[in-house]
Amino acid sequence: MWSNHINYYLSMRTHQLVLSWIENELSAGRLALGGRLPAERSLAEHLKVSRTSVREAIRILEAMGVVRAGVGSGPEAGTVVISDPTAALGSALRLHVATQHLPVADIVETRVLLESWAAAKARPDAPELDEAADLLHAMDASEGLDISGFLALDVRFHLALANAAGNAVVSAMMGSLRESIQGYAAELTSGLPDWDATASRLRTEHREILAAIREGDGGRAATLVAAHIEGYYKEAGLAAGL
Numbered sequence: 509m510w511s512n513h514i515n516y517y518l519s520m521r522t523h524q525l526v527l528s529w530i531e532n533e534l535s536a537g538r539l540a541l542g543g544r545l546p547a548e549r550s551l552a553e554h555l556k557v558s559r560t561s562v563r564e565a566i567r568i569l570e571a572m573g574v575v576r577a578g579v580g581s582g583p584e585a586g587t588v589v590i591s592d593p594t595a596a597l598g599s600a601l602r603l604h605v606a607t608q609h610l611p612v613a614d615i616v617e618t619r620v621l622l623e624s625w626a627a628a629k630a631r632p633d634a635p636e637l638d639e640a641a642d643l644l645h646a647m648d649a650s651e652g653l654d655i656s657g658f659l660a661l662d663v664r665f666h667l668a669l670a671n672a673a674g675n676a677v678v679s680a681m682m683g684s685l686r687e688s689i690q691g692y693a694a695e696l697t698s699g700l701p702d703w704d705a706t707a708s709r710l711r712t713e714h715r716e717i718l719a720a721i722r723e724g725d726g727g728r729a730a731t732l733v734a735a736h737i738e739g740y741y742k743e744a745g746l747a748a749g750l
């Protein structure tokens with residue numbers, strides 16, 4: 509039993525050693541986006557750790573969206589440095605929402621913060637607004653679109669608006685909230701008195717938000733998107749701050 513514990517702590521130490529070596533290489537610019545990590549065996553020899561520790565470190569980095577582990581040989585083989593911040597943020601947020609550490613009210617407030625900023629900054633000629641308009645068309649379909657299908661399009665519409673602001677960090681944060689937003693929105697539908705009435709109101713509000721951005725009225729777009737997000741939440745019987 510004790511030796512198991514000791515082995516666990518030893519392996520924890522060594523895989524952290526591999527992690528900090530990789531972090532240093534990235535910070536120093538010796539390892540960059542698209543670059544390859546040394547082969548498992550040579551990295552293990554270089555750092556004087558077991559190959560298991562190297563593998564453990566790579567698994568962690570993979571889950572964080574920092575590397576993509578390759579298999580086999582040839583030009584596609586090896587572990588490549590990538591950048592997918594939403595992979596890590598998204599799954600971490602989803603898990604914490606599931607464990608109730610991230611209350612829905614806080615997600616709603618964060619959406620209002622990010623989305624009203626993005627609506628105010630969105631460029632009226634941003635190509636993402638065309639995508640947003642197409643999504644609104646798809647949401648008008650009266651047949652073959654159930655509640656979850658509607659909500660999935662709704663989230664994509666909001667992501668397109670956020671992307672139109674052209675801020676990579678805000679886009680990554682919104683992308684990582686995607687599943688949390690869709691999850692809570694779906695859960696709240698049971699508290700809505702009349703889904704069809706809500707859906708028709710949401711459609712109208714979406715058009716007004718998009719129109720305000722296209723007209724270059726960022727202030728109005730920001731106010732409308734905040735009211736849109738909070739309105740849905742309140743209609744489901746919850747008030748912000750509870």
Ligand SMILES: [Zn+2]
Nearest residue numbers: 662666710736
């Ligand atoms: Zn919406």
